[in-house]
Amino acid sequence: xxxxxxxxxxxxxxxxxxxTQHFYAQRLxxxxxxxxxxxxxxxxxxxxxxxxxxxxxxxxxxxxxxxLVAFLVATFHHAQxxxxxxxxxxxxxxxxxxxxxxxxxxxxxxxxxASVLAALxxxxxx
Amino acid sequence: MKTVQRPLSPHLQVYRPQxxxxxSITHRGTGVVLSAGxxxxxxxxxxxxxxxxxxxxxxxxLGSWPGQIVLxxxxxxxxxxxxxxxxxxxxxxxxxxxxxxxxxxxxAVVACSVGMTVVTWAVVLVAGGAR
Numbered sequence: 001x002x003x004x005x006x007x008x009x010x011x012x013x014x015x016x017x018x019x020t021q022h023f024y025a026q027r028l029x030x031x032x033x034x035x036x037x038x039x040x041x042x043x044x045x046x047x048x049x050x051x052x053x054x055x056x057x058x059x060x061x062x063x064x065x066x067x068l069v070a071f072l073v074a075t076f077h078h079a080q081x082x083x084x085x086x087x088x089x090x091x092x093x094x095x096x097x098x099x100x101x102x103x104x105x106x107x108x109x110x111x112x113x114a115s116v117l118a119a120l121x122x123x124x125x126x
Numbered sequence: 127m128k129t130v131q132r133p134l135s136p137h138l139q140v141y142r143p144q145x146x147x148x149x150s151i152t153h154r155g156t157g158v159v160l161s162a163g164x165x166x167x168x169x170x171x172x173x174x175x176x177x178x179x180x181x182x183x184x185x186x187x188l189g190s191w192p193g194q195i196v197l198x199x200x201x202x203x204x205x206x207x208x209x210x211x212x213x214x215x216x217x218x219x220x221x222x223x224x225x226x227x228x229x230x231x232x233x234a235v236v237a238c239s240v241g242m243t244v245v246t247w248a249v250v251l252v253a254g255g256a257r
Contacts, residue, residue: 027215030214041204049254083157111164115167
């Protein structure tokens with residue numbers, strides 16, 4: 001027996017009113033991060049013990065910058081989605097939960113942007 | 127909030143830990159650790175972008191004994207979260223949901239994440255030794 005109204009089926013948003021958006025974004029960034037994080041570890045290993053100029057050159061090529069920016073965006077987005085669920089699960093005081101979720105999203109965007117800016121400065125200098 | 131007297135599910139501490147539940151909470155734990163790792167990565171990238179002095183300072187800090195131990199923890203967390211994340215993506219596709227397969231894939235995640243961490247740090251120590 002189905003308890004959902006036809007309109008609810010069409011909208012497909014469920015009780016949380018946001019549908020599968022969070023689930024989908026978490027999986028999409030996870031899939032992107034599988035190759036990107038493996039690439040990132042290999043790239044980091046190539047600069048172990050390297051001096052400043054070598055590290056700058058090895059992380060600053062156009063391809064490296066592109067992949068690094070993709071890795072950083074996916075990482076900060078994925079982290080935000082995961083930490084959001086942790087807050088939703090464990091913080092039950094209403095105002096504290098709201099404050100936590102808002103600060104988390106703002107911080108994720110700001111810090112993610114800062115890391116992308118750093119990656120671009122490494123590439124272009126200055 | 128008003129307390130309603132109604133039956134509750136048993137509390138966490140009455141359960142004997144099982145591989146599946148321990149791996150599950152470890153996935154969340156490593157995820158939180160890796161979020162802190164993203165901040166350290168941000169610090170290192172900003173230092174590299176800021177010039178030789180800032181980079182040398184970051185290298186000194188991360189190359190110190192405590193710094194290396196923290197980086198070792200991040201390495202294991204990354205590999206664990208990566209391997210177990212692939213396990214989760216399999217479950218999302220409906221693959222390996224039966225108990226024997228879930229245990230087998232669980233032990234595979236433990237073996238892979240420990241193995242990859244050991245290999246990575248072997249490379250780090252060899253490359254760092256040639257500094």
